[in-house]
Amino acid sequence: MSKLKIAIQKSGRLSDDSIKLFKECGIKFEVGKSKLKSTSRNFPADFLFLRDDDIPGYVEDGVADVGIVGENVLVEYGKDVDNVKALGFSKCRLSLAVPREVDYPGVQYFEGKSIATSYPNLLQKYLDENGVKAHIHVISGSVEIAPGIGLAEGVCDIVSTGGTLLSNGLKEVETIFRSEALMVANKSLSAEKKALLDRILFRIDAVQKAQNxxxxxxxxxxxxxxxxxxxxxxxxxxxxxxxxxxxxxxxxxxxxxxxxxxxxxxxxxxxxxxxxxxxxxxxxx
Ligand code: ATP
Ligand code: MG
CATH class of the missing domain: 3.30.70.120 (Alpha-Beta Plaits)
Structure with missing residues (x-):
């Protein structure tokens, strides 16, 4: 019998809620610090613990059948997968921020300026839609420090409360994308794997309804x-x-x-x- 290969984030802001979701669905598996893979004891599924950035690509290629990933990462990487369910956790937004002392006039502020981000595609799309030409400086982490060290005049980063921006002397000025965790699936799953995914979706539905x-x-x-x-x-x-x-x-x-x-x-x-x-x-x- 085939097993459903499910990719979840190894460690980060999606991990705890992803693990909790499967627990609430009665699917048991072990999670360990050094574990990269775990087989469920009571459901035909293997769990793969990966970096969130790699999940859309692995699901597209079929290395994993199903994955949980932030909508921001999914859209940024533009991978061709089925978006099967919004999960309602890891809600956040992608926003533009500038140093607190800037007297912000509107999005045209960014014309000709440089913006540091880990989301160049989402940012470029927003700038194009708003007719703004700016230089995008791609960095993979700690984006908030870019203005402080003279690397960029603004940042485009993930925000949930705004606390990180504030403590780095920045203020949020535009929201460009809203995100939550999604369950995604490979586009050509076998009938057998589809049936397994349907069983999981049925359980998630029951959990979500109960919570509401x-x-x-x-x-x-x-x-x-x-x-x-x-x-x-x-x-x-x-x-x-x-x-x-x-x-x-x-x-x-x-x-x-x-x-x-x-x-x-x-x-x-x-x-x-x-x-x-x-x-x-x-x-x-
Ligand atoms: P990895 O090491 O797996 O690449 P990461 O550092 O890229 O992890 P995290 O910070 O763990 O990523 O965030 C994972 C996802 O959780 C983000 O892509 C986003 O969808 C969501 N997220 C990020 N920050 C927050 C936040 N402050 N509140 C809620 N959700 C968030
Ligand atoms: Mg990541």
Whole structure:
């Protein structure tokens, strides 16, 4: 039987969440500092631990069947792979930044200037779209120090909170790309490998849905049930059971995290009390 070869980042900002994702999907494998490869004990998969930059290329070539990589790296390297799922972690943006003391007039500031980055393709595309001609200075790491050492007048780098820029005397002035972790796959997987990938995607779906929903229980006077269940659609419909106390019921349902607080307020206003909110571990509709 064939095994699915899955590439994840060996060590960095994608690693922990990638490992956690497979754990939550019930796929067990060992992770060790010096390990470059690990075979799952309970799923036909081999895990390859690589530098994130190498993952799109390895997936394109079929050295790995599937990989997890930041959208920024995927688009920068322009490899031909299937983008099968957005994973919602390692969210960050690629931004232009300039020394804090610069009185920034807009993107034309960069005309004729030099910009240090590890993302020349994404940056060039942005500059072209904005009609700006600048010199791109490619460096592979510690981009933020470039202006301080006179290497460039601006930088284009990954930002999540902006703390690194700030501590290097820089300020963010333009966001050029938004990124999150993606699951990518080789374009010509065998039917057998596709079936394995589908099993994993089904599990990821269940994990993601569970994270986006809560199980809610509450008590309500019987005459208020209709009003309350309007905001508690549930998976098929809510469960309603009578309480020992005459005239009251307990209502159970599943609520979406996104409109959670609004709906809870509506329920309280309608007379719900004793509201319990419980996390869901897996959710399969
Ligand atoms: P490698 O040694 O594997 O090449 P790296 O140093 O290139 O690692 P990391 O800094 O670990 O890369 O970042 C990996 C990916 O995580 C980035 O390509 C980006 O998608 C995302 N990322 C980077 N910085 C952050 C951040 N501060 N917050 C969230 N996600 C981030
Ligand atoms: Mg890298």
């Amino acid at each position: 929903h809560k199980y809610v229980l509450l008590n309500a006077p019987n005459e208020k049930i209709d009003e309350i269940i309007k905001v508690m659609p549930g998976m098929r419909s809510p469960t309603i059971t009578p309480l020992a106390q005459e005239g009251w019921s307990s209502i159970h349902s599943v609520l979406k995290e996104s409109d959670f607080w609004e709906n809870i307020e509506t329920m309280r206003a309608a007379g719900a009390e004793g509201i319990l909110v419980i996390p869901i571990e897996k959710m399969i509709s």
